[in-house]
Amino acid sequence: MKEIVLVAINSRYTHTSLALKYLYANLKELQERAEILEFIINDKTQTVAEKILEKKPKIIGIGVYIWNAIDVHNLIETLKKVSPKTKIVLGGPEVSYQPFRVNFDKADFIIQGEGEISFYELCNDILKNRANPKIIKAKIPNLKEIKLPYSYFNDEDIKHRNIYVEASRGCPFECEFCLSAIDEKVQHFEMDILLDEFELLWQRGARNFKFIDRTFNLNITHANLLMDFFLAKDEPYSLHFEVIPDHFPEALKKRILQFPPASLQLEIGIQTLNNNVLENINRKMNLNKVKKNIDFLENSSNAHLHVDLIVGLPGESLESFAKNLNRLKMMTNSEIQIGILKKLSGTTLNRHDEKFGMIYSDIPPYDILKNDNLSFETIQKMKRFARFWDLIYNSGNFQKTVLSIFEDDVFEGFYEFSEWIYKQSDSTWQISLNRLSEYIFTYLTEYKNFNKTKIADTILADLTKVAERKIPKFLQNHISFTPYIRKKNITKQNKRQLLRE
Numbered sequence: 001m002k003e004i005v006l007v008a009i010n011s012r013y014t015h016t017s018l019a020l021k022y023l024y025a026n027l028k029e030l031q032e033r034a035e036i037l038e039f040i041i042n043d044k045t046q047t048v049a050e051k052i053l054e055k056k057p058k059i060i061g062i063g064v065y066i067w068n069a070i071d072v073h074n075l076i077e078t079l080k081k082v083s084p085k086t087k088i089v090l091g092g093p094e095v096s097y098q099p100f101r102v103n104f105d106k107a108d109f110i111i112q113g114e115g116e117i118s119f120y121e122l123c124n125d126i127l128k129n130r131a132n133p134k135i136i137k138a139k140i141p142n143l144k145e146i147k148l149p150y151s152y153f154n155d156e157d158i159k160h161r162n163i164y165v166e167a168s169r170g171c172p173f174e175c176e177f178c179l180s181a182i183d184e185k186v187q188h189f190e191m192d193i194l195l196d197e198f199e200l201l202w203q204r205g206a207r208n209f210k211f212i213d214r215t216f217n218l219n220i221t222h223a224n225l226l227m228d229f230f231l232a233k234d235e236p237y238s239l240h241f242e243v244i245p246d247h248f249p250e251a252l253k254k255r256i257l258q259f260p261p262a263s264l265q266l267e268i269g270i271q272t273l274n275n276n277v278l279e280n281i282n283r284k285m286n287l288n289k290v291k292k293n294i295d296f297l298e299n300s301s302n303a304h305l306h307v308d309l310i311v312g313l314p315g316e317s318l319e320s321f322a323k324n325l326n327r328l329k330m331m332t333n334s335e336i337q338i339g340i341l342k343k344l345s346g347t348t349l350n351r352h353d354e355k356f357g358m359i360y361s362d363i364p365p366y367d368i369l370k371n372d373n374l375s376f377e378t379i380q381k382m383k384r385f386a387r388f389w390d391l392i393y394n395s396g397n398f399q400k401t402v403l404s405i406f407e408d409d410v411f412e413g414f415y416e417f418s419e420w421i422y423k424q425s426d427s428t429w430q431i432s433l434n435r436l437s438e439y440i441f442t443y444l445t446e447y448k449n450f451n452k453t454k455i456a457d458t459i460l461a462d463l464t465k466v467a468e469r470k471i472p473k474f475l476q477n478h479i480s481f482t483p484y485i486r487k488k489n490i491t492k493q494n495k496r497q498l499l500r501e
């Protein structure tokens, strides 16, 4: 039995909720009466409710995000029917700003903002029957005073899940689509204490650290200290940082160069390379520096890059997006994430609604349906483009083959392919690797008239980069075996046997 149950509904098993661990860490004397329960969005609502109510809680705290808002709505409907007296407290970005587009009326309390102090105070009041308003604006905690949550990662988290960590909160920039633009100030955690905590995690076996700081390379002194901490380690690890693209001073570059392959991942928000659109959304970016820095990261460092662009920004036409993609692809061969603009409550994006005819869905993730530049049909096409781009380009499964799809113009080439494949598959989901390979083969050889053996060999070379993959049946009559033989160091004599594998 636990009086306070903190509930996370994560989007996948490898994720774990750092926010709830913060709340738990800061519950003071109430902590021994509390427990964290984590689920994933595919779990059945009634099973989740059953597991929570087994604890006979008086208070249930739930974190609400764009990916679980509907699940939380369904969960609290069930919880309140079965146990009407249990107090439900919601927190998280999805309930921190109005309007709420998902109905959370059944919640008893909603804490808006960073909840470490306010959740503790509210639990105390509830347990002592003291009244509180339904919506509570959280007191912004001083990060140097709150308890850190890292000792509450359990052994399963350390073995199998991403370890989310943070060295700062907030962002000084004001990009209009982003909730971090609302943060009043940037706060940093006490570096000595933080590094001690990271050392304890390291000693317990954590090797996969994902920093959730919005702008890791903002404070270079802190960034350097954190990088030095990991550079001093002599076992493999994986680090993930979100960085702004135009701020890489020499001291930071020097450290980045020291990271071995596969140890450093940098997520770089680009969003658009069109100066007018950048101005529309109040995003400050020095495009010359962006180009130089990406060039440095791409060509001199071992960092794995993940850059992103957004479709549907106010004032951005399809032609402008096409130029962005083509320019970015010239700068990098790394993953390019193509996102669709979302309107989050709390952001100032709505000031463009009238001027650019911006129409968004009211259902999470609140993505754009159309605007004056992009029709509903075009946005639908671009959603599929983004999905196929992920499957084919970002997956890295078709590194060589995709060049034949691009031909002379990355956007044009891939757009045409995306339209074609969707006509065949009528879906963007549940397409196996073999089926995808066959679609690509058919497109390039029958629709674009490339040489069959050349394309078959290229697909084979791409697929067999992963040792255990078999040769797909449809390729067997077309391959020349040259790339396979070169790669596997086998003789032509046993190729028949390989085909029978």
Ligand code: SF4
Pocket (backbone or CB within 6 Å): 171, 172, 173, 174, 175, 178, 179, 180, 181, 214, 215, 244, 269
């Ligand atoms: S998009 Fe990035 S730089 Fe812009 S406000 Fe958000 S976190 Fe800051």
